[in-house]
Amino acid sequence: MRQTSNLRKKERRSGRRRGAERTRTAGHAARAVRNARSAKRRDAILNAALDEFSSRGFEGARLDDVARRAGVAKGTIYLYFRDKEMLFQELVRTMLTPLVGTIEAMGEVDVSVTEMADRIADLFVREVYETRRKDVVRLMISEGRRFPKLAEFYYHEVLSRIVAAVRKVLRRAVARGEIPEGLAQYPQIIAAPAILAIVWNGLFERFEQLDVRQLMKIHIELLFSQRRRP
Amino acid sequence: MRQTSNLRKKERRSGRRRGAERTRTAGHAARAVRNARSAKRRDAILNAALDEFSSRGFEGARLDDVARRAGVAKGTIYLYFRDKEMLFQELVRTMLTPLVGTIEAMGEVDVSVTEMADRIADLFVREVYETRRKDVVRLMISEGRRFPKLAEFYYHEVLSRIVAAVRKVLRRAVARGEIPEGLAQYPQIIAAPAILAIVWNGLFERFEQLDVRQLMKIHIELLFSQRRRP
DNA sequence: ACATCATGACTGACCAGTCAGTCAGTGTGA
DNA sequence: TCACACTGACTGACTGGTCAGTCATGATGT
Numbered sequence: 001m002r003q004t005s006n007l008r009k010k011e012r013r014s015g016r017r018r019g020a021e022r023t024r025t026a027g028h029a030a031r032a033v034r035n036a037r038s039a040k041r042r043d044a045i046l047n048a049a050l051d052e053f054s055s056r057g058f059e060g061a062r063l064d065d066v067a068r069r070a071g072v073a074k075g076t077i078y079l080y081f082r083d084k085e086m087l088f089q090e091l092v093r094t095m096l097t098p099l100v101g102t103i104e105a106m107g108e109v110d111v112s113v114t115e116m117a118d119r120i121a122d123l124f125v126r127e128v129y130e131t132r133r134k135d136v137v138r139l140m141i142s143e144g145r146r147f148p149k150l151a152e153f154y155y156h157e158v159l160s161r162i163v164a165a166v167r168k169v170l171r172r173a174v175a176r177g178e179i180p181e182g183l184a185q186y187p188q189i190i191a192a193p194a195i196l197a198i199v200w201n202g203l204f205e206r207f208e209q210l211d212v213r214q215l216m217k218i219h220i221e222l223l224f225s226q227r228r229r230p
Numbered sequence: 231m232r233q234t235s236n237l238r239k240k241e242r243r244s245g246r247r248r249g250a251e252r253t254r255t256a257g258h259a260a261r262a263v264r265n266a267r268s269a270k271r272r273d274a275i276l277n278a279a280l281d282e283f284s285s286r287g288f289e290g291a292r293l294d295d296v297a298r299r300a301g302v303a304k305g306t307i308y309l310y311f312r313d314k315e316m317l318f319q320e321l322v323r324t325m326l327t328p329l330v331g332t333i334e335a336m337g338e339v340d341v342s343v344t345e346m347a348d349r350i351a352d353l354f355v356r357e358v359y360e361t362r363r364k365d366v367v368r369l370m371i372s373e374g375r376r377f378p379k380l381a382e383f384y385y386h387e388v389l390s391r392i393v394a395a396v397r398k399v400l401r402r403a404v405a406r407g408e409i410p411e412g413l414a415q416y417p418q419i420i421a422a423p424a425i426l427a428i429v430w431n432g433l434f435e436r437f438e439q440l441d442v443r444q445l446m447k448i449h450i451e452l453l454f455s456q457r458r459r460p
Numbered sequence: 461a462c463a464t465c466a467t468g469a470c471t472g473a474c475c476a477g478t479c480a481g482t483c484a485g486t487g488t489g490a
Numbered sequence: 491t492c493a494c495a496c497t498g499a500c501t502g503a504c505t506g507g508t509c510a511g512t513c514a515t516g517a518t519g520t
Contacts (some may be wrong), residue, residue, distance in 0.1 A: 038465090057376060074510090142373070144433045182451060192422035193422045199425055203370075203381045204389065215419070218415065222453050294475075305478080308477070
């Protein structure tokens with residue numbers, strides 16, 4: 001459950017070079033150690049926050065609980081995040097940003113539509129549905145409305161890029177006559193079962209299982225199987 | 231601790247027959263007036279609650295605000311609902327229960343799949359998306375996870391019935407060879423764009439409009455257009 | 461000796477839920 | 491028809507408790 005480890009915590013603490021040339025090496029080493037510890041704490045807090053936000057919602061989550069779960073005093077949280085809201089926003093940003101690159105790359109390669117759809121489905125299942133990112137997306141769905149800034153960030157930095165990349169591939173396919181035009185107008189259709197799965201999973205999984213992989217596979221087959229004019 | 235006093239006020243106030251046969255009619259009329267007013271208040275409270283819950287979420291909503299918006303004192307809310315949680319649950323129940331009948335009826339008629347899909351889409355747009363029920367469904371999506379009882383009610387009383395009704399029609403179509411088998415396994419696929427639309431509407435509508443009707447129409451066309459074996 | 465990081469007790473604001481009191485409307489008796 | 495008693499729906503100030511955010515103090519490393 002450590003998968004957030006790769007979230008660019010190295011961020012160069014800008015400036016601060018003055019004097020003490022003698023201890024340069026030692027200083028650097030020390031700073032590196034500190035940064036590492038600091039990043040670890042930040043991560044622990046984010047992880048704990050995800051748990052608490054997920055099970056209680058933004059308003060319902062208690063920072064005391066986040067602190068306890070992270071093995072840290074409450075005040076420490078405020079050394080890393082301005083307030084509860086920023087903690088939430090950083091959580092979403094930190095967990096979802098790394099996906100963007102992967103997704104954009106997808107639009108560059110000239111693959112067939114079905115190939116692309118399969119890749120999207122696979123990426124979603126492996127990198128979102130089967131990880132804690134699923135919970136982050138669920139949080140985004142549940143609470144995003146009350147964080148307009150975050151919704152905006154998410155739309156511009158994540159969604160619109162995905163939509164653009166997918167649309168690109170779809171347009172090519174339309175031009176080749178492989179698929180009807182409608183799909184290129186609403187690339188969201190491809191993602192619809194993914195959203196459905198996350199919502200269903202949160203609400204009804206205990207009554208009726210839903211096999212996401214299968215769900216998406218069937219959906220894609222239905223959408224893309226070759227068809228004749230009616 | 232006097233709540234419950236007037237919950238379900240139609241309740242035959244058992245016994246209590248003593249004299250005064252003369253005023254029977256007047257008494258009935260008076261009671262009718264009271265009941266009407268009472269129902270009106272209940273409605274006002276539910277309406278106000280929907281507004282507040284929608285914009286602030288369950289935890290974020292203040293009963294003081296609900297009361298003010300309903301034009302009622304805070305205490306009055308507690309004459310009609312045991313506590314905040316029951317208010318929320320009643321809200322969802324009251325708004326969604328009326329739909330169930332309509333939906334079940336749909337499974338009874340032996341229509342074609344596309345006909346059924348069109349009807350579902352139309353019903354959804356007219357009775358949910360274009361009404362305040364959309365907000366109720368959104369609340370269910372956002373907060374349902376923290377109300378297991380409510381999720382259970384919703385699953386058993388609403389969802390599973392829809393799924394069963396739709397599945398029935400789909401099975402017939404499969405038997406006739408009209409559609410491939412996959413869809414009958416996951417009738418949820420038909421509803422996926424509806425969920426997507428509600429989520430999108432809440433989060434991103436201000437950046438990019440989404441025409442639900444068109445979205446669902448295209449999706450249905452893609453799913454059901456006749457196809458040849460690959 | 462100093463800088464930085466970390467702590468957790470504390471504070472002030474906030475809010476769900478309560479309850480003593482009010483009063484509009486109803487029944488009763490003359 | 492009037493006056494008086496009675497009822498219970500309604501009110502809103504209040505209470506008990508909670509929690510985000512602060513800060514005086516302590517720990518650690520250089």
